[in-house]
Amino acid sequence: MSEIDLSTKKRQAPIGVAILFLLNLRKAVNLFIPFLFLKYGAGSSLLGISLYAIGIILFLGFIAFSYFEYKNFFFYAVEDKFIIERGVFRKDKTTIPFERIQTVHTAQNLAQQLFKVVGLKIDTAGSADNEIEIPALDRSYARSLQEYLLKKKEKDQKQQSEPGEEETTAQPEVESWEKPILKLSIKDLLKVGLTENHLRSGLILFAVVNGYIWQFEEFLLEPFEPYLEEAEGWLTQWVLLLPFTIIVFIVVSVAFSLIRIVLRYFNLQFFLNERGLVLKSGLLKRNEFHVPRNKIQYFKWSSNPLRKLLGFKTFVVKQAGVNENREDKRTVSVPGCKNKQLIDVLQEFYPERYTGKFHRLGSHKLLFFQRFIWLVMMPSIIVTASFYASELTWHYFAPIPLFVLLGGFWAHKFQRSVQFRTNGEVIEIKKGWIFPSHLSITMYKLQNVSLKRSIFQRRRGLSTLVFFTAAGDESMPHLSHNDAIDIYNFVLYKIESSQKSWM
């Protein structure tokens, strides 16, 4: 790898102008849309300027803006810091000490693939939005820069921990190795896509489309206006339309999940190496994640009824700094894992998991009552009351007992599925009947613990435990209070007596 020199200010690859322009294009289009509306929606004359002129002005403006953005984008290194300067109107200077760099990964979206450049993303310790991107670099240069930053980072972190020793004991070369875990074939990819939670995909799509589409409300509803005016009997029409709507929804949802999965996980390669864990995937936008060993906080895997049949699990690596529990772009998740692949990874990173016997604890019936009352009874009562108030016929009430019965069954199954287990080194929590999820944490990776106890729990001698990690928290509800206290004390003892660093 050629050594690179960052002592002077560096710019991106010249083609970066085009990349930046494409990145800005969305902003330009968003700016243009209101004019379209003014012209066609509100019939405004736009001060006599033609729409084309506005378009051309915006276009040229954004080209100029992109050019200056490129011109003003510098990166360089001063002493032990990496610095990025950017901004056209408001200049920003971001300083990253090498030791605070967490990971450096490269990504390529469609535009970047087209112009044969890659984006370099630098992740720093701290909150979720601390990610900095250099959007356009030559592939080989990006590689060298990535290598350079990671090397610098390791050296600086070493110096910090053992000052004075760094020169004499040259970094012991860790032998480099690579162990492939999973390569997703096209067939498996399609299976994963077809067994995706389509309801969720459908709802995501619906939310996105819904948010966007109502900007054009006037145009959309216009053709339906005559029907909407005869509002009488709209309910029967709606009922007739419902099966049709459902079919459309299903088809669109399945198609959408397939597309999403293929785009995201095409040619997925998941492997381990001496540094940690690597995941490469993506069709139009190729993502490469390198998760260093110490950044891994815990593992979580989940499934759904269809995938259970195929033996597929989605494996998620929870890493420090990606703190949100919501879906994050940087979440490393590997779909289509079989049990064997899961065990391979866990054995590599959590050898403790395979020592000793596990002790299991369940969650108290209170969980069933809570779920049943809040998620089944409450909605049923509200729906019944509103049906009663609007004096509907008995047909409408008929499905309610069925819902209560099914809901009760689900709540029961859910409560039974919640399980805590530990072998004294690893904590594992299992939850979920229809969508089972499972997580595994070694105790030294924990930050701290919390014990919660409401008056309802106190009466039954129960407590809930919350385990905090640097990648989010996980809870185990309604353990018996004595067990909870034992685990609490034990976990504290393990954290306090461990010499291993959580990161």
Place this chain on the structure above:
Amino acid sequence: MEFTNQNIELSTLPEVEDSDFHGLEKDYLYMRLTAWGIFFFITGLVFSIWSLLGSFTWWHWLAPWAALLTFILFVEIKGFRIKGYSIREKDISYKSGLIFFSMTSIPFNRIQHCEVGQGPLGRAFDLAAVKVYTAGGSSSDIIIRGLQEERAQKLRDYITKLSADYE
């Protein structure tokens, strides 16, 4: 429950016990009651004016207002005795909550940093809060409110010194 594969007995582990906990300054209770007092005074005043103008029946707001006042007085006074913190050789704990009890412990080797904070009311009562942060996100942090300011500073220095030993 047993962990038979361990060479340590569970019963020999140190336990976080009630007796280890220190209560908070009595002034902190008075400070909280003052804050609530201000809230109830203002809401009472607004509703009274409303009623005097004749657009709100007195007992319509007075009954829930008084009920809430009693409830809050009860929770604050009874709950105050539950609030407390404990510092052991290797960790710090805080507990609180009458209706929703919660106890959190942070080992010193997991503390990110520690600071003292003081609000306007706190200044009037010479009270400050010690905040202990971990890498586990905001819900895992401990905030010990209701310490005399001087004591809070000392506690902060002590925690910082202890946690620095682990870096």
